[in-house]
Amino acid sequence: MSLRIYGLQAEQLAEPLGVDRPRPRLSWKLDSDRRGAAQSAYRITAALRRDDLGEPGRLVWDSGRRESGDGLLVAWDGPVLQSATRYHWRVEAWDETGAPAEPAQSWFETALLHRADWAAAWIGRDPAELPPVDPPGGDDVAGADLVPPPLHLRRSFELDRPPVRARLYATARGIYEPRLNGARVGDRELAPGWTEYHRRLQYQTYDVTGHLRPGPNVLAAVVADGWWSGYVGFDPRRAARHYGDDPAFLAQLVVEHADGSRQVVATDAAWTEGPGAIAGADLLMGQIVDARRHVPGWDEPGPADGFRPVAVLDAEPGPLVAEPDHPVRVTEQLPAAAVQCRAPGRYIADFGQNLVGRVRLTLRGAPAGQRVTVRHAEMLAGGELYTANLRRAAATDVYVAAGDPVEVFEPRFTTHGFRYAEIDGHPGDVVAQVLHNDTPFTGRFECSDPVTNRLYDNIRWGQRGNFVAVPTDCPQRDERLGWLADAQIFAPTAGRNADIAAFFARWMRDVVDGQDDGGAFRDVAPVVTLDREAAPAWGDAGVIIPWYLWRTYGDRQALEHAYPAMKAWIAHVRRHNPDLRWRRRAGSTYGDWLQIGADTPREVLATAYFARSTAIVADVAAVLGHAAEAAEHRALHTAIRQAFVDSYVSADGTVAGETQTAYLLALGFGLLPEDLVAAAAEHLAADIERRGHRLTTGFVGVPLLGPVLTGHGRPDLAYALLHQDAFPSWGYSIRHGATTIWERWDGWTEHDGFQADAMNSFNHYSLGSIGDWLFGRVAGIDQAPGSVAYRELLLRPTPGGRLTWARAEQDTARGRVACGWAVTDDRITVTATVPPGSTAVLELPTADPASVREDDRPVDTQPGVLRAGPSPSGLTVGLTSGRYTFTAAAPLRETS
Ligand code: RAM
Numbered sequence: 043m044s045l046r047i048y049g050l051q052a053e054q055l056a057e058p059l060g061v062d063r064p065r066p067r068l069s070w071k072l073d074s075d076r077r078g079a080a081q082s083a084y085r086i087t088a089a090l091r092r093d094d095l096g097e098p099g100r101l102v103w104d105s106g107r108r109e110s111g112d113g114l115l116v117a118w119d120g121p122v123l124q125s126a127t128r129y130h131w132r133v134e135a136w137d138e139t140g141a142p143a144e145p146a147q148s149w150f151e152t153a154l155l156h157r158a159d160w161a162a163a164w165i166g167r168d169p170a171e172l173p174p175v176d177p178p179g180g181d182d183v184a185g186a187d188l189v190p191p192p193l194h195l196r197r198s199f200e201l202d203r204p205p206v207r208a209r210l211y212a213t214a215r216g217i218y219e220p221r222l223n224g225a226r227v228g229d230r231e232l233a234p235g236w237t238e239y240h241r242r243l244q245y246q247t248y249d250v251t252g253h254l255r256p257g258p259n260v261l262a263a264v265v266a267d268g269w270w271s272g273y274v275g276f277d278p279r280r281a282a283r284h285y286g287d288d289p290a291f292l293a294q295l296v297v298e299h300a301d302g303s304r305q306v307v308a309t310d311a312a313w314t315e316g317p318g319a320i321a322g323a324d325l326l327m328g329q330i331v332d333a334r335r336h337v338p339g340w341d342e343p344g345p346a347d348g349f350r351p352v353a354v355l356d357a358e359p360g361p362l363v364a365e366p367d368h369p370v371r372v373t374e375q376l377p378a379a380a381v382q383c384r385a386p387g388r389y390i391a392d393f394g395q396n397l398v399g400r401v402r403l404t405l406r407g408a409p410a411g412q413r414v415t416v417r418h419a420e421m422l423a424g425g426e427l428y429t430a431n432l433r434r435a436a437a438t439d440v441y442v443a444a445g446d447p448v449e450v451f452e453p454r455f456t457t458h459g460f461r462y463a464e465i466d467g468h469p470g471d472v473v474a475q476v477l478h479n480d481t482p483f484t485g486r487f488e489c490s491d492p493v494t495n496r497l498y499d500n501i502r503w504g505q506r507g508n509f510v511a512v513p514t515d516c517p518q519r520d521e522r523l524g525w526l527a528d529a530q531i532f533a534p535t536a537g538r539n540a541d542i543a544a545f546f547a548r549w550m551r552d553v554v555d556g557q558d559d560g561g562a563f564r565d566v567a568p569v570v571t572l573d574r575e576a577a578p579a580w581g582d583a584g585v586i587i588p589w590y591l592w593r594t595y596g597d598r599q600a601l602e603h604a605y606p607a608m609k610a611w612i613a614h615v616r617r618h619n620p621d622l623r624w625r626r627r628a629g630s631t632y633g634d635w636l637q638i639g640a641d642t643p644r645e646v647l648a649t650a651y652f653a654r655s656t657a658i659v660a661d662v663a664a665v666l667g668h669a670a671e672a673a674e675h676r677a678l679h680t681a682i683r684q685a686f687v688d689s690y691v692s693a694d695g696t697v698a699g700e701t702q703t704a705y706l707l708a709l710g711f712g713l714l715p716e717d718l719v720a721a722a723a724e725h726l727a728a729d730i731e732r733r734g735h736r737l738t739t740g741f742v743g744v745p746l747l748g749p750v751l752t753g754h755g756r757p758d759l760a761y762a763l764l765h766q767d768a769f770p771s772w773g774y775s776i777r778h779g780a781t782t783i784w785e786r787w788d789g790w791t792e793h794d795g796f797q798a799d800a801m802n803s804f805n806h807y808s809l810g811s812i813g814d815w816l817f818g819r820v821a822g823i824d825q826a827p828g829s830v831a832y833r834e835l836l837l838r839p840t841p842g843g844r845l846t847w848a849r850a851e852q853d854t855a856r857g858r859v860a861c862g863w864a865v866t867d868d869r870i871t872v873t874a875t876v877p878p879g880s881t882a883v884l885e886l887p888t889a890d891p892a893s894v895r896e897d898d899r900p901v902d903t904q905p906g907v908l909r910a911g912p913s914p915s916g917l918t919v920g921l922t923s924g925r926y927t928f929t930a931a932a933p934l935r936e937t938s
Pocket of ligand 1: 515516521525526527528632635806
């Protein structure tokens with residue numbers, strides 16, 4: 043095989059149904075089993091082909107042959123796109139010898155591109171038409187009296203023939219589930235997700251062709267309060283209603299017939315609203331269903347009892363945007379690992395995994411009116427649910443049975459973070475449904491040590507549980523906010539596991555929108571009620587994440603979009619701190635949040651971040667071609683670095699505070715003069731050794747431990763921390779049953795039991811940011827400093843600790859990258875995969891550089907190998923694309 047083209051994406055999504063960018067960017071990946079394979083040129087052609095109408099293709103864009111090695115976010119250069127139209131596109135590519143690859147094709151469909159395309163108005167409950175809210179069965183559920191019943195909306199219409207194509211465009215102020223003729227439409231959960239609703243509200247596009255039929259049809263929806271008017275929002279002064287008082291719905295169904303005629307059914311005064319089984323639903327509080335109140339056939343053609351006209355709330359659709367990233371979906375169903383009867387009719391199910399989603403309950407033979415209550419918890423205390431850490435989140439679902447032989451309760455307008463569920467009232471079969479933004483998980487790390495593998499799984503579960511609409515701090519208590527530091531600290535790990543390009547680019551719009559006129563970002567995005575200037579390392583996410591998206595995915599648009607905000611952030615910090623030590627206007631200045639047994643001075647941490655962000659802005663300016671601004675930020679960076687050294691660094695290399703994090707920041711952000719680096723690294727090592735190989739780092743320090751120790755010649759210490767299982771350590775939590783990453787090192791300890799209930803999440807990903815090092819140094823996948831989207835790989839497998847092998851792979855924006863090693867007796871085997879068009883520098887650890895072989899041949903005689911030469915750890919090998927397996931004398935055992 044020469045070149046294989048795969049993984050075609052438009053706007054970083056595979057075959058998206060609703061693209062609203064005027065010049066969508068097209069991407070593809072490459073694969074080959076031939077060494078040195080690379081793309082030398084490509085050509086994109088795009089056609090309008092109404093295959094559903096049996097029309098032949100009509101070519102609308104031909105890029106012509108372009109000499110380029112990349113297939114990375116190539117902007118559409120064809121004619122202006124039409125609304126609601128499917129474009130088929132095809133890539134041809136030629137390899138470095140000029141031979142053509144098998145062409146590949148894909149499509150994207152445009153959404154509604156113009157205001158005039160919308161005929162829909164916002165509709166909702168008419169307060170005058172309905173009796174006051176009285177949720178049945180909700181009286182003894184905390185908060186239920188405050189959670190209004192969702193809207194049940196319907197509209198019937200006639201079709202005189204089956205359509206050839208039909209699309210539903212829909213969104214809500216709240217969260218909604220669309221229905222057609224009695225069936226759920228699509229598999230999205232919690233749509234439209236959460237954005238700064240007053241700036242941007244996402245709508246979803248559904249292919250509903252197969253749902254329609256000639257004759258009467260009914261389009262319907264259930265709309266709950268969600269983030270719009272629900273409890274999420276973290277403001278003890280106000281229970282809910284951060285964006286508005288009541289949910290509302292907006293939708294437009296566009297039906298097309300073979301003769302080109304169209305029929306549009308949009309939300310308007312002809313819709314009706316009525317009662318339904320769902321008596322109340324809220325993301326934090328839970329969902330209450332009284333199945334006796336189900337109105338049979340409410341979402342099907344025919345009469346619907348109790349339905350009355352809706353109120354038209356707003357004729358203006360508002361700031362609608364097409365959903366730009368992977369929606370939330372149920373991605374896994376987990377049966378209970380164990381069910382324990384606690385009392386007659388009361389059971390506790392253990393799913394064996396702390397997860398985020400809901401319990402699906404199947405009841406058999408429950409009498410009419412039987413109430414079943416499902417409560418959730420991450421931990422048990424004395425055999426019962428530990429719910430104190432949920433704070434005001436009731437996380438309680440209630441089902442009142444209708445009396446049918448089999449009834450299924452699946453609360454789709456709430457989510458909970460839990461491992462355990464208590465079912466009280468009637469026995470039933472339970473399954474946990476796991477949900478999160480469905481970012482493709484294409485990366486994986488694996489090694490010989492089961493505890494490290496459990497740590498890695500815990501990290502993955504933390505990512506799944508907290509990538510729900512926005513990157514959240516935690517999924518269980520009454521918080522669930524998009525905290526900026528948590529996100530920037532964890533993003534490099536998340537991007538190893540999954541393709542998070544579109545997810546973060548979308549969330550970054552909210553981060554940027556949160557910035558105030560003075561240039562200060564907010565601690566959270568969307569801002570909801572935490573409207574205060576961001577702290578060091580929190581606000582810096584506004585600089586770090588776009589840069590990360592550029593480096594990892596080559597997303598230049600993310601940089602361009604954030605660049606003015608990045609500059610304003612630096613200007614804000616500088617304006618208020620003319621001596622370049624960041625002490626004023628540092629927001630809530632959280633410092634090294636949840637550090638343990640250490641206290642890193644806040645201004646040391648702040649100033650280090652000020653330096654780092656300034657350096658990034660200089661790099662961004664250079665990438666975007668703003669030379670003067672690049673120079674200006676370089677000079678500022680030099681000055682901040684100087685101020686850092688003058689103020690906090692002593693002649694013997696000690697850094698003020700003398701904590702692990704102080705050293706990690708100074709070393710990891712390159713703030714020290716060359717002649718103090720070794721001394722500072724020794725101070726860091728000495729602190730870890732003095733503590734018997736224990737860490738003291740909080741959120742800010744923890745991601746730097748592995749990289750800095752490994753980068754300064756002490757991988758042995760990084761491994762010692764990885765393998766530590768005495769308190770505090772990752773191993774300690776795993777030894778005590780952790781299946782996710784805990785918010786705090788001391789979330790639960792043998793000596794003190796649970797930490798303060800007020801802040802004790804067992805699913806917080808920040809301390810899982812070590813995952814980046816597992817990929818980057820343990821298995822060895824990294825990219826060179828100036829490289830974009832893994833074009834120049836730096837492969838540095840680092841055997842150590844008690845591991846005998848480790849490997850990782852990632853499906854990067856260019857193609858598959860893998861690296862791994864295995865040590866047996868006195869030999870090491872190193873494997874590497876470099877995608878077409880990329881090159882790699884492999885640092886192959888061996889005691890004897892002359893011993894390196896591939897297929898029994900000296901390494902520098904092998905195809906694809908560009909050069910080989912000794913390096914401190916063994917042999918450095920330059921590689922072109924391809925798959926490699928080298929063997930060599932094992933590296934000497936490190937002494938620790
Ligand atoms: C907590 C959040 C988050 C952290 C902030 C400072 O409430 O859970 O993780 O970033 O505080």
